[in-house]
Amino acid sequence: MATPMGQRRMFEPGTQVTVKRRYPPGHVRTPHYLRGKRGVIERAIRPFKNPEQLAYGVVAEEKLLYRVRFEMGEVWPDAERPTDTVDAEIYEHWLVKV
Amino acid sequence: MSDISETARRWHDMGGDPAGEINFDEHDFALWEKRVDALMILGSARGHFTVDGLRRALEDMGPEAFETMSYYERWIASVNQNLIEAGVYSLEELAAKMEEVQARGDTYGAAQDV
Amino acid sequence: MPHDHHDHDHLSPSGHPFREDNDTPLSYWQCMEIAVRELMIEKGEVTAAEVADQIGAMDSRSPANGAAVVARAWTDPAFKARLLEDASAASKEMGFDIGPLNLIAVENTADTHNLIVCTLCSCYPRNLLGLPPDWYKTREYRSRAVREPRAVLREFGVDLPDDVTVRVHDSTADMRYVVLPARPDGTDGMEEAALAELVTRDSMIGTGLPKSPA
Numbered sequence: 001m002a003t004p005m006g007q008r009r010m011f012e013p014g015t016q017v018t019v020k021r022r023y024p025p026g027h028v029r030t031p032h033y034l035r036g037k038r039g040v041i042e043r044a045i046r047p048f049k050n051p052e053q054l055a056y057g058v059v060a061e062e063k064l065l066y067r068v069r070f071e072m073g074e075v076w077p078d079a080e081r082p083t084d085t086v087d088a089e090i091y092e093h094w095l096v097k098v
Numbered sequence: 099m100s101d102i103s104e105t106a107r108r109w110h111d112m113g114g115d116p117a118g119e120i121n122f123d124e125h126d127f128a129l130w131e132k133r134v135d136a137l138m139i140l141g142s143a144r145g146h147f148t149v150d151g152l153r154r155a156l157e158d159m160g161p162e163a164f165e166t167m168s169y170y171e172r173w174i175a176s177v178n179q180n181l182i183e184a185g186v187y188s189l190e191e192l193a194a195k196m197e198e199v200q201a202r203g204d205t206y207g208a209a210q211d212v
Numbered sequence: 213m214p215h216d217h218h219d220h221d222h223l224s225p226s227g228h229p230f231r232e233d234n235d236t237p238l239s240y241w242q243c244m245e246i247a248v249r250e251l252m253i254e255k256g257e258v259t260a261a262e263v264a265d266q267i268g269a270m271d272s273r274s275p276a277n278g279a280a281v282v283a284r285a286w287t288d289p290a291f292k293a294r295l296l297e298d299a300s301a302a303s304k305e306m307g308f309d310i311g312p313l314n315l316i317a318v319e320n321t322a323d324t325h326n327l328i329v330c331t332l333c334s335c336y337p338r339n340l341l342g343l344p345p346d347w348y349k350t351r352e353y354r355s356r357a358v359r360e361p362r363a364v365l366r367e368f369g370v371d372l373p374d375d376v377t378v379r380v381h382d383s384t385a386d387m388r389y390v391v392l393p394a395r396p397d398g399t400d401g402m403e404e405a406a407l408a409e410l411v412t413r414d415s416m417i418g419t420g421l422p423k424s425p426a
Binding site for chain 1: 314359374377379380382384386
Binding site: 125134203206 | 241255
């Protein structure tokens with residue numbers, strides 16, 4: 001399915017995704033504790049200008065923003081209750097379809 | 099290569115870190131803090147920086163700043179950093195203005211230009 | 213009125229101690245604030261009136277705004293549906309000036325409890341609820357809420373049964389969150405304004421529950 005931005009493929013809600021395990025040294029909005037973790041697309045929000053470029057005052061591309069839901073048991077080895085969840089907003093360029 | 103993930107982790111990215119009990123003390127904000135907040139909103143509305151530019155400068159201040167400076171102390175430092183980078187004024191102008199402000203008086207109230 | 217910092221019986225209208233302000237020694241950062249503000253004014257970037265107006269706009273935002281939205285959702289199912297669909301539009305519909313705030317409302321039910329945090333900084337739905345409480349910005353809250361939300365909630369006095377699922381929302385990017393708490397028992401027939409009185413700030417962050425009717 002096309003996004004409002006054109007040719008990009010969009011992850012539908014319910015799609016399983018993994019957060020890229022990447023560690024660029026700068027301003028990113030993907031929390032460390034979720035990198036490499038598997039979650040499910042809760043919803044696609046809409047494109048926003050990429051904060052990784054906005055932070056440096058350079059021209060920023062639009063990136064589609066998703067809400068991704070992770071089970072606590074996937075994120076923390078010592079989860080209080082593994083089926084509790086944490087949702088975070090993650091940009092498309094950090095996500096890979098499982 | 100060894101595991102780079104902890105090496106590359108930045109101080110502000112603290113989700114999941116061990117930490118102590120929540121401190122429930124609350125305070126109202128002082129006038130100077132509200133003014134910092136207003137300058138942040140207005141400077142952003144003028145297009146001189148984005149919230150991400152402010153966060154980037156806050157993150158670059160490092161964990162010592164987080165532990166030793168108050169919230170709005172860090173924010174005025176970040177607003178200033180972004181305004182300097184945007185060329186709104188120079189470091190020389192800032193230094194001269196701060197000198198002028200300090201010469202007016204010893205308290206926040208006395209240092210206002212009224 | 214000058215503040216007496218040694219007399220802790222003197223509390224502000226919100227019931228909190230006043231912060232040190234105009235009558236304390238000028239700090240380096242206060243000096244910088246004055247300098248930055250005056251340079252911005254001299255350069256024609258802002259006016260003193262705009263700064264004052266912006267402060268007034270933030271001061272006018274408080275948890276009462278969110279409480280009014282919650283109470284409306286409790287009494288008007290169509291509004292509640294619109295709130296859960298687009299919380300920014302629903303807040304504006306009630307006349308609240310929330311500026312560019314992108315808001316999502318998450319609903320507490322008999323089997324789900326939502327909790328809001330920002331682990332990377334301290335994002336908060338400030339344009340609806342006003343400025344965040346101090347604890348929201350601390351290392352302790354930011355670090356622990358995503359890892360041990362139940363332990364954190366117990367510190368706030370909220371002890372959830374095991375059959376309630378906790379959903380934590382980490383405000384990592386452009387959206388902000390407000391919890392739509394579950395309407396308390398024993399409130400049938402109450403007016404919207406009276407219901408709003410039961411809605412606390414913390415119940416809209418998820419660290420508290422609404423008050424019970426007296």
